[in-house]
Amino acid sequence: MEYRGISGYQHGSDSATGVLITNLGTPDAPTKEALKPYLREFLMDPRVVEPPPSRWVWRLILEGIILNTRPAKSAEAYATVWDSEGPGSPLLNISNRQLGAIAERLTPHFAGRVEFALGMRYGNPSIASALQTLQDKGCQRIIVLPLYPQYAAATSASTMDAVSAELQTWRWVPDLRFVSHYHRHPGYIKALANSVLDHQEIHGKPQKLVMSYHGVPQRYHDNGDPYYCECHTTSRLLARELGLNDDEYMVTFQSLFGKEEWIKPYTDATMKSLPSDGIKNVQVICPGFSADCLETIEEIGEENREYFEDAGGEKFSFIRCLNDRADHADALTDVLLQNLQGWLDAGEDEAERLLVKTQAKTKGCPF
Numbered sequence: 149m150e151y152r153g154i155s156g157y158q159h160g161s162d163s164a165t166g167v168l169i170t171n172l173g174t175p176d177a178p179t180k181e182a183l184k185p186y187l188r189e190f191l192m193d194p195r196v197v198e199p200p201p202s203r204w205v206w207r208l209i210l211e212g213i214i215l216n217t218r219p220a221k222s223a224e225a226y227a228t229v230w231d232s233e234g235p236g237s238p239l240l241n242i243s244n245r246q247l248g249a250i251a252e253r254l255t256p257h258f259a260g261r262v263e264f265a266l267g268m269r270y271g272n273p274s275i276a277s278a279l280q281t282l283q284d285k286g287c288q289r290i291i292v293l294p295l296y297p298q299y300a301a302a303t304s305a306s307t308m309d310a311v312s313a314e315l316q317t318w319r320w321v322p323d324l325r326f327v328s329h330y331h332r333h334p335g336y337i338k339a340l341a342n343s344v345l346d347h348q349e350i351h352g353k354p355q356k357l358v359m360s361y362h363g364v365p366q367r368y369h370d371n372g373d374p375y376y377c378e379c380h381t382t383s384r385l386l387a388r389e390l391g392l393n394d395d396e397y398m399v400t401f402q403s404l405f406g407k408e409e410w411i412k413p414y415t416d417a418t419m420k421s422l423p424s425d426g427i428k429n430v431q432v433i434c435p436g437f438s439a440d441c442l443e444t445i446e447e448i449g450e451e452n453r454e455y456f457e458d459a460g461g462e463k464f465s466f467i468r469c470l471n472d473r474a475d476h477a478d479a480l481t482d483v484l485l486q487n488l489q490g491w492l493d494a495g496e497d498e499a500e501r502l503l504v505k506t507q508a509k510t511k512g513c514p515f
């Protein structure tokens with residue numbers, strides 16, 4: 149195998165720092181043709197579906213049943229959220245804006261050169277292509293920030309798998325830093341609280357604030373995944389920031405997939421039962437999603453609203469994700485700065501290296 153080098157690399161060239169922002173990903177279009185390869189890539193990831201009993205049995209179920217039915221259904225849902233601007237996927241459009249806002253804030257902190265790229269774990273732009281862009285720009289130090297506040301093997305670890313799979317093909321592996329979570333970062337908690345207060349300025353206070361997170365199978369939790377606990381930690385910190393009592397908020401889990409038991413309580417079952425418990429005015433926030441996407445706009449904003457209203461609920465509102473809010477970009481920049489210690493002044497190292505290089509040249513070595 150030929151390992152990938154920096155294109156047109158000149159020995160002794162300056163190096164840069166690369167910031168790679170990632171998220172889950174999205175199909176190229178809201179059509180069943182685009183959904184099929186996207187879902188195949190997603191659902192064949194063993195970090196997402198840890199299959200009992202064998203990978204081959206799962207492949208048969210996936211190819212024989214799921215990929216013949218789900219793409220059309222999912223495409224219909226995606227079509228309801230697709231934007232007319234940019235690539236169309238809300239998740240991708242928002243991620244591009246988040247990248248721009250982070251780049252604007254972070255660049256002034258660097259003495260040397262810093263480059264930015266966005267990569268999606270599934271679909272496009274891929275993590276491999278984003279890493280290659282950074283490599284082509286001469287990045288010999290790369291920090292990866294997946295925009296998943298809470299760690300889950302299905303998301304954070306899967307991203308690390310994709311990063312390391314790409315780096316295995318490189319000749320010169322960069323210095324690498326990986327932020328696996330930021331679920332209790334004060335700036336993140338404060339931005340969530342601000343988003344609730346901004347929303348309540350218009351919609352008033354609810355009887356209950358429902359904090360809905362993407363679920364994972366209960367089995368993953370039983371096997372030691374910290375995701376459930378990190379969701380609860382974020383929730384407790386957010387409730388404390390808002391001054392909420394225990395009975396003024398609750399934590400639920402959404403987006404179930406398949407037939408096995410997932411971590412509970414389920415968001416949809418909760419929405420169906422709250423009105424009969426006398427809770428008829430709720431607001432829903434999704435702190436685990438850094439950007440609005442199918443799972444928030446359609447599943448919470450439409451599907452769960454309907455469950456709640458059909459069960460007798462009177463007032464339901466959905467608090468948008470942090471997206472490209474300025475306080476969110478500030479928080480993410482701070483997460484990066486905390487994890488970039490020692491690299492921020494890399495430009496000065498470069499200057500020193502150049503000096504050494506000049507001296508070394510006289511001895512016939514380009515470094």
Ligand SMILES: C=CC1=C(C)c2cc3[nH]c(cc4nc(cc5[nH]c(cc1n2)c(C)c5CCC(=O)O)C(CCC(=O)O)=C4C)c(C)c3C=C
Nearest residue numbers: 172173174196197222239300302303362364405441442443
């Ligand atoms: C076993 C299946 C799944 C697990 C485990 C899972 C975990 C998980 N997912 C997110 C975030 C997102 N998921 C999104 C979509 C989505 N998720 C699954 C399945 C599992 N997710 C499917 C099949 C889909 C596709 C949509 C569909 O067909 O219903 C998205 C939205 C993407 C978009 O483009 O809008 C996000 C974001 C997290 C955080 C997580 C574990 C913690």
Ligand SMILES: [Fe+2]
Nearest residue numbers: 172362403443
């Ligand atoms: Fe998911």
Ligand SMILES: [Fe+2]
Nearest residue numbers: 403442443447
């Ligand atoms: Fe969903």
